[in-house]
Amino acid sequence: MIRELNFADRSFRSGCGRYIQEDGAIGLAGTEALRLVTRRLNIEDAPMCPPEKSRLFVMGGETALSKTRPALDTAFEECGFKPVFHVYRGFCNPNTCDTILKSGALDGASLVVGVGGGNIMDAAKYVAMTAELPLLNIPTTAATCAACTPLSVLYNDNCGYIKSKHWPFEISGVIVDTAVMAGQPERMLVSGVLDAVAKLPETTHRLTGKSEDETDIGSFSSSVLSTYTYRRLFELLPEAAAELKTGKCGKALYDIVYLTVGLTGTISGLSRGQNQSALAHKIYESSRTLFPREVSGFLHGEIVAIGVILQKYFNSRGDTADALEFKAVLDKYHMPSSLRDLGIPMTDEAMEAYCGIILPSSAMAGAGDAEKQLFRDALRFVF
Secondary structure, three states: OOOOOOOOOOOOOOOEEEEEEEOOHHHHHHHHHHHHHHHHHOOOOHHHOOHHHOEEEEEEOHHHHHHHHHHHHHHHHHOOOOOEEEEOOOOOOHHHHHHHHHOOOOOOEEEEEEEEOHHHHHHHHHHHHHHOOOEEEEEOOOOOOHHHOOEEEEEOOOOOEEEEEEOOOOEEEEEEEHHHHOOOOHHHHHHHHHHHHOHHHHHHHHHOOOOHHHOOHHHHHHHHHHHHHHHHHHHHHHHHHHHHHHOOOOHHHHHHHHHHHHHHHHHHHHOOOOOOOOHHHHHHHHHHHHOOOOOOOOOHHHHHHHHHHHHHHHHOOOOOHHHHHHHHHHHHOOOOOOOHHHOOOOOHHHHHHHHHHHOOOHHHOOOOHHHHHHHHHHHHHHO
16 A cells, blocks of 8 residues: 655645635735735835835736736726736746746736636746745636645646646635636536545545554545545536526535635645645646647646546556546536547557656555556556
């Protein structure tokens, strides 16, 4: 059994400093920005904050900013801000982020604001953390928990995966506008659910057969929360998807957004980066690394979900029942359910390429020959 303890960061970074989720929450962006700026500059009287000391750098995706810019302009103007807006395109690329940092665009800035999907959230974290500025994230989809997680997934110029970079601090604040979330495509919501539920099979494998007294408390807490989110997300998904079709956020959609963005971000921080047999996310990372062109059009959660099928096969030591039950959910929501569905060729070379990356990785630390063969069988199962 793979149970070796190994943490990417020794701190428990539990989500973000402030998390607001409600209808019209974008209207609070100015007051939340003012709160963070005045705290950073040690200014007691927030309304008197000098404009020259309260510059905001707002980076977002083109679509996200087109939908939120009017509300953001009003919210920031009401609090005396004249922000600089930057359209960020593509994945979180350290070269692109470093170019922003070196350009002088952040000169005099007291706060970074990220607006958009997971890639924007990761890029905003990279820019803010590197510049040692507070960060206010405003996610516009529930496709990942990136708005609340203390790490950035980095990619190269070819959109290939490089690594996950862990940051030493939490995000300063997160604003989730449920009216915006009610306008996202169903595919985004389902992808976020699939990414979130991956936490359960990933966190529990190394805890199997261990009591609470034998287990790291962070890992155990993460597994308890993952057990709840796994069950509740699948219970809520049909009703939340129905609400999404009406463009209105009811309780099911509200709850599912919080679970995928807020609580899953906390789960990620509690596990401290490792101590998991995170094969589902290793499939994601390896697919982006080995076949960046083939998988470029697929969402994070869509690729992770195929890894979940593999993880369930692996965790159950070859019993396919749980894996097939999960695959049926993917089929119901018209999601890809095999690597072939992503356009990856089923060849011996592809198999060995995946094995060459994942078998020596932390996800398989301590694995014996039998478990390595089990992984090969599981990989073949998802092709």
